[in-house]
Amino acid sequence: MILLIILLIPFVASLLxxxxxxxxxxKKLALVSSVLNLLLTFYLLFSGSSTGVATQSYxxxxxxxxxxxxxxxxxxxxxxxxLFPFIILAGFNREQKQPQILYALxxxxxxxxxxxxxxxxxxxxxxxxxxxxxxxxxxxLLWGGENRRAITLKFFIYTLAGSLFLLFGIxxxxxxxxxxxxxxxxxxxxLVIPESTQIWLFWILFIAFAIKMPVFxxxxxxxxxxxxxxxxxxxxxxxxxxxxxxxxxxxxxxPIIPLGxxxxxxxVIILSLIVVIYASVIAFRQANLKKLIAFSSMAxxxxxxAAMFVLNYYSIQGVLFQVISHGVTIVALFYLVHIxxxxxxxxxxxxxxxxxxxxxxxxxxxxxxxxxxxxxxxxAGFVGEFLMITGLFQQSVWFAAxxxxxxxxxxxxxxxxxxxxxxxxxxxxxxxxTDLGLLDYxxxxxxxxxxxxxxxxxxxxxxxxxTAVVAMQNxxxxxxxxxxxxxx
Amino acid sequence: xxAIIFTTILGIVLLYLGLAHNKKILAPAAILGLLITLVLSxxxxxxxxxxxxxxxxxxxxxxxxxxxxxxxTILIFLFxxxxxxxxxxxxxxxxxxxxxxxIGAFLMTSFSNLIxxxxxxxxxxxxxYILAGGKKSSYRSNEASFKYFMLGSFATAFFLFGIALxxxxxxxxxxxxxxxxxxxxxxxxxxxLLIGLLFILIGVAFKVAAxxxxxxxxxxxxxxxxxxxxxxxxxxxxxxxxxxxRLLGMGLLPLPVPLEKALWVMTGLxxxxxxxxxxxxxxFKRLLAYSSIAHSGFLMLAMLSQHGSSVSVLLYYTFVYSLxxxxxxxxxxxxxxASNGEEQIADFRGLYQQKPWLAVFITILLVSLAGIPPTAGxxxxxxxxxxxxxxxxxGISIFAILMAIVGVYYYFYVVREVFTESDHLETIVVxxxxxxxxxxxxxxxxxxxxxxxxxxx
Numbered sequence: 001m002i003l004l005i006i007l008l009i010p011f012v013a014s015l016l017x018x019x020x021x022x023x024x025x026x027k028k029l030a031l032v033s034s035v036l037n038l039l040l041t042f043y044l045l046f047s048g049s050s051t052g053v054a055t056q057s058y059x060x061x062x063x064x065x066x067x068x069x070x071x072x073x074x075x076x077x078x079x080x081x082x083l084f085p086f087i088i089l090a091g092f093n094r095e096q097k098q099p100q101i102l103y104a105l106x107x108x109x110x111x112x113x114x115x116x117x118x119x120x121x122x123x124x125x126x127x128x129x130x131x132x133x134x135x136x137x138x139x140x141l142l143w144g145g146e147n148r149r150a151i152t153l154k155f156f157i158y159t160l161a162g163s164l165f166l167l168f169g170i171x172x173x174x175x176x177x178x179x180x181x182x183x184x185x186x187x188x189x190x191l192v193i194p195e196s197t198q199i200w201l202f203w204i205l206f207i208a209f210a211i212k213m214p215v216f217x218x219x220x221x222x223x224x225x226x227x228x229x230x231x232x233x234x235x236x237x238x239x240x241x242x243x244x245x246x247x248x249x250x251x252x253x254x255p256i257i258p259l260g261x262x263x264x265x266x267x268v269i270i271l272s273l274i275v276v277i278y279a280s281v282i283a284f285r286q287a288n289l290k291k292l293i294a295f296s297s298m299a300x301x302x303x304x305x306a307a308m309f310v311l312n313y314y315s316i317q318g319v320l321f322q323v324i325s326h327g328v329t330i331v332a333l334f335y336l337v338h339i340x341x342x343x344x345x346x347x348x349x350x351x352x353x354x355x356x357x358x359x360x361x362x363x364x365x366x367x368x369x370x371x372x373x374x375x376x377x378x379x380a381g382f383v384g385e386f387l388m389i390t391g392l393f394q395q396s397v398w399f400a401a402x403x404x405x406x407x408x409x410x411x412x413x414x415x416x417x418x419x420x421x422x423x424x425x426x427x428x429x430x431x432x433x434t435d436l437g438l439l440d441y442x443x444x445x446x447x448x449x450x451x452x453x454x455x456x457x458x459x460x461x462x463x464x465x466x467t468a469v470v471a472m473q474n475x476x477x478x479x480x481x482x483x484x485x486x487x488x
Numbered sequence: 489x490x491a492i493i494f495t496t497i498l499g500i501v502l503l504y505l506g507l508a509h510n511k512k513i514l515a516p517a518a519i520l521g522l523l524i525t526l527v528l529s530x531x532x533x534x535x536x537x538x539x540x541x542x543x544x545x546x547x548x549x550x551x552x553x554x555x556x557x558x559x560x561t562i563l564i565f566l567f568x569x570x571x572x573x574x575x576x577x578x579x580x581x582x583x584x585x586x587x588x589x590x591i592g593a594f595l596m597t598s599f600s601n602l603i604x605x606x607x608x609x610x611x612x613x614x615x616x617y618i619l620a621g622g623k624k625s626s627y628r629s630n631e632a633s634f635k636y637f638m639l640g641s642f643a644t645a646f647f648l649f650g651i652a653l654x655x656x657x658x659x660x661x662x663x664x665x666x667x668x669x670x671x672x673x674x675x676x677x678x679x680x681l682l683i684g685l686l687f688i689l690i691g692v693a694f695k696v697a698a699x700x701x702x703x704x705x706x707x708x709x710x711x712x713x714x715x716x717x718x719x720x721x722x723x724x725x726x727x728x729x730x731x732x733x734r735l736l737g738m739g740l741l742p743l744p745v746p747l748e749k750a751l752w753v754m755t756g757l758x759x760x761x762x763x764x765x766x767x768x769x770x771x772f773k774r775l776l777a778y779s780s781i782a783h784s785g786f787l788m789l790a791m792l793s794q795h796g797s798s799v800s801v802l803l804y805y806t807f808v809y810s811l812x813x814x815x816x817x818x819x820x821x822x823x824x825x826a827s828n829g830e831e832q833i834a835d836f837r838g839l840y841q842q843k844p845w846l847a848v849f850i851t852i853l854l855v856s857l858a859g860i861p862p863t864a865g866x867x868x869x870x871x872x873x874x875x876x877x878x879x880x881x882x883g884i885s886i887f888a889i890l891m892a893i894v895g896v897y898y899y900f901y902v903v904r905e906v907f908t909e910s911d912h913l914e915t916i917v918v919x920x921x922x923x924x925x926x927x928x929x930x931x932x933x934x935x936x937x938x939x940x941x942x943x944x945x
Contacts, residue, residue, distance in 0.1 A: 127861045175878035
């Protein structure tokens with residue numbers, strides 16, 4: 001029952017918000033709903049069965065509506081419910097048009113995202129997958145920045161194109177199931193699909209996830225969309241929606257078409273690593289701070305994609321850990337970008353400088369987050385990236401080497417950006433800048449504590465994903481052995 | 489049968505009511521009459537009946553489609569109350585012509601004989617030729633009427649020629665006998681029969697606006713009075729596909745290879761031309777015309793993939809398509825009135841600023857046409873793809889999916905206009921009845937999407 005409650009709280013709250021008149025009340029209500037959901041998630045995690053797998057089916061209007069979770073879903077749910085209170089907080093004390101509709105859409109998106117991560121049925125998964133897109137589309141279209149009309153349309157078509165191929169794949173799997181057809185993951189996972197089919201089916205399914213992540217060559221929607229989006233919109237996009245791609249790949253590709261994955265493994269790793277380098281280099285050359293962060297996010301996600309396809313214990317553990325750490329880091333980063341833009345009135349790096357002298361606390365907090373983003377030891381980013389690169393190393397030294405370069409490149413462009421924003425002479429044309437307010441601390445301090453806490457003591461997340469990682473590995477090992485023995 | 493007789497009388501009565509010069513009683517009378525027809529039709533459920541030496545067979549198939557078309561016509565008439573308020577003369581004729589067309593549609597769902605099919609198509613078409621020219625003083629409306637009539641006659645000629653050729657070969661009009669006759673050739677049909685059958689299919693394809701016989705539809709949709717366009721896009725399409733399905737099932741299956749190829753080409757072309765054509769339209773009615781061609785492509789995909797189990801899909805698809813299309817036309821009329829008769833998509837600008845609820849509902853309707861969950865349009869497309877993929881038509885399914893992506897583009901182009909701010913806002917007046925109907929259709933589209941999603945699974 002608790003799964004259904006977690007799914008429905010944001011949905012019901014979003015409907016209620018539409019009836020509320022006063023803007024501040026709307027925001028408070030939204031915050032209450034999301035915090036409630038976070039508490040329920042913690043209850044779910046600590047209620048004992050958290051490491052196991054559970055499925056709960058509800059018969060709803062005659063149709064099977066089955067929700068459930070395993071370690072992977074729990075990580076995603078935790079991330080979603082952890083980030084949404086901060087995403088909502090980011091709008092406090094700020095003038096926003098039509099807050100009722102904005103917060104209703106945000107909560108609706110949260111509900112749909114939770115649905116994606118809980119669905120135990122590919123069809124249900126698809127419904128939620130699409131549902132999550134619609135509120136985000138409107139958040140971008142109505143509250144976005146410059147040139148939003150063209151960019152949102154591109155974003156929408158791009159992601160929907162991927163989804164429709166996913167739909168094709170789901171229907172294809174559906175009609176392969178024996179007897180009375182079904183799309184339950186439990187049944188689909190048992191399917192034995194010939195290798196030649198798996199090889200083409202891989203791309204049909206993978207495109208949707210590749211676009212969401214995004215992986216080369218499906219990434220072209222991302223930088224402009226991130227740059228144009230409102231802060232809350234980009235937090236949802238970068239913090240949570242990119243993880244949908246990773247979750248989808250773990251849910252669909254590895255259990256259902258392992259042979260296809262093995263066949264394309266190296267191709268995907270190489271494509272992802274190309275993006276890692278490419279995005280890092282572009283990030284270094286960016287003149288716009290928000291775009292720089294967008295490209296850095298692209299590099300990090302691509303590294304996760306590469307590691308995911310290595311298919312060994314360390315890499316999958318690392319990816320799941322990095323899901324949380326990247327989500328938290330990127331939300332904090334985008335919030336910082338938002339503060340800087342508010343205070344200086346610009347995002348162009350060439351017009352910034354010397355903020356440290358006027359706002360030292362902002363500079364310190366930003367430094368911590370930036371260091372977390374470049375995966376310095378003692379931050380959560382380090383744990384994740386270290387595990388992923390260990391995983392890559394087991395596949396090939398070269399992969400690990402290229403993966404390792406990203407950490408260096410990351411340090412280069414992030415520190416270079418930090419230097420240009422914070423250090424140096426203070427620009428004369430700034431309005432008097434105040435340092436951080438109470439609200440900013442409320443958002444940044446918890447996020448930073450999570451980053452540092454998980455960096456020092458990552459065990460809780462490892463415990464959470466342990467069974468899932470082992471299960472994933474067991475699923476792939478026999479097939480991998482068969483494949484290698486054939487090759488020999 | 490009672491339904492047909494009653495509807496015929498209803499049409500004539502409405503004509504005479506027009507003499508009373510009281511517009512107000514027309515719509516209620518017509519709607520009441522259609523409700524009675526609805527009851528009469530439903531009463532025949534599960535009681536198969538045939539008339540005129542099996543020339544007309546009323547089975548559950550025809551009743552289901554008839555009921556669907558009656559409901560849609562009632563919906564159009566309800567919207568008509570407001571639409572015809574501004575028209576001074578000949579309102580009664582409008583209603584009765586639509587009812588006469590509906591009778592043709594009834595025949596098209598229940599024929600078992602080529603002559604009956606021909607009669608059905610003609611009874612449906614002739615009132616439409618007149619209705620298309622309903623705005624006598626409008627240049628465009630006259631053009632639409634004349635174009636529709638010319639091309640329609642042309643298609644009818646093909647159709648009749650085809651019937652003659654088939655009769656010449658098989659010496660019968662009766663479809664089950666034609667089926668037996670065809671089956672004796674084991675697929676190697678004599679040229680005369682083959683050409684005859686092809687011409688018959690072309691005649692029907694013209695009515696459902698399947699490419700490459702679609703050229704009339706954008707012009708006619710654009711020029712006709714908008715309510716008539718809504719009627720054409722929905723009732724005529726439903727009737728056309730019912731006839732198509734019945735023609736194939738009763739007479740032509742298993743399809744001879746050349747015909748099957750021809751139909752697959754039509755499917756592919758409809759998907760391609762419909763979707764690509766809609767992309768660059770500035771006129772909203774033309775956009776919906778191309779979108780209707782595209783939907784014909786999806787319906788043909790379902791019908792050709794697996795004929796036997798596509799009945800419910802066709803019914804569901806045409807019904808929810810109509811449910812979404814009619815309110816779109818109505819909203820368009822309201823917006824058009826506010827912007828002094830312009831028919832551009834850009835007229836939708838500022839709708840969200842002015843009437844947010846209307847913007848929400850137009851979005852729901854467009855989302856349904858684009859086939860995105862949780863709307864009924866998604867379930868319809870999903871079922872089409874289940875049919876086509878599970879019977880191994882993977883190539884064309886992928887092609888259809890690509891075309892569906894193009895579809896999302898032009899539907900969301902309209903959504904984008906709706907949510908774009910505009911500097912000069914004109915007041916959009918929505919009567920209470922229209923508002924209620926638009927909301928009801930929008931909600932129905934969602935309810936049908938959620939509560940039938942267990943159908944195929």
